[in-house]
Amino acid sequence: MMQPMAKRVQSAGFKLTPPRQAVLQVLEESREHLTPAEVLARAQAIYPSLGRATVYRTIELLINLGVVRPIFLGARGMCLTLAEGGHHHLICFECGSVIEFEECTVGELEQELAQRLNFQIRGHLLEFYGVCERCHD
Template sequence: MEPYRSILQKRGYRMTPQRIAVLRVMAEFGRHMTPIEVFQQAQQELPGMTEPTVYRTLNFLSEQGLLLAAHVGSGQFVYEIALRDHHHLICRECGEALEIGHELLAQLYENLKNQTGFQINSMHVTFFGLCPGCQEKKPSAQISDNSSTAGQQSG
């Protein structure tokens, strides 16, 4: 927990029991979690923990880069601990999720920087699509065809 403490303190923020509880939970579970799940677990770690604090803490820690946040379809907003830079690929049909390394996006970020001057730092992008299995059952199509494809969010 100490590395996290020093990161925050260098930036003028404080390490609190509530933040420790959330980081502990995220580190222990090591997977996508909804704010509600985090709240329930964090309450075990620290009785008296409140919901607004969990929401504020998750938001704060992801702003600080200690957590990653992502929308994984149908309005589900989830968090996970930031151990390595990676992104997600999620199947709209069956929900199957795949991790992809950041190196696949590095070139794109470079291009965007060259063309727009923006220095991109989205280290957790989620792409939606159809996994190989679901492509067979439900062939992809355009907006003018008879199947749902594009649209929905991704960021």
């Protein structure tokens, strides 16, 4: 069965080339928060002649298709994450560490905003900022 990202690229009318497949595979398999530079490095391991411009072009394409989304992750800088669903972090001012959590209480608010503003919501990000256990006291 075809990878879901590849399907979305193709059904949006874009060609499914080996360079693009390498980038898609990296983003799909890692399911992590990678920087574009890390995506480049990993995708070049799959398809060595891959150029920087192609990676950035593919990322831009995927962002426009709503498949991935950039988030700014503290000290790591800009990273990519899957666009669907929620992401929840606690970030420490001092050491920059990122703690993920699962609980989320924004479901109702999401519904209400979507309706009131006629906005198709596909994902969300909830981050708390402060000082972690190790950095205060």
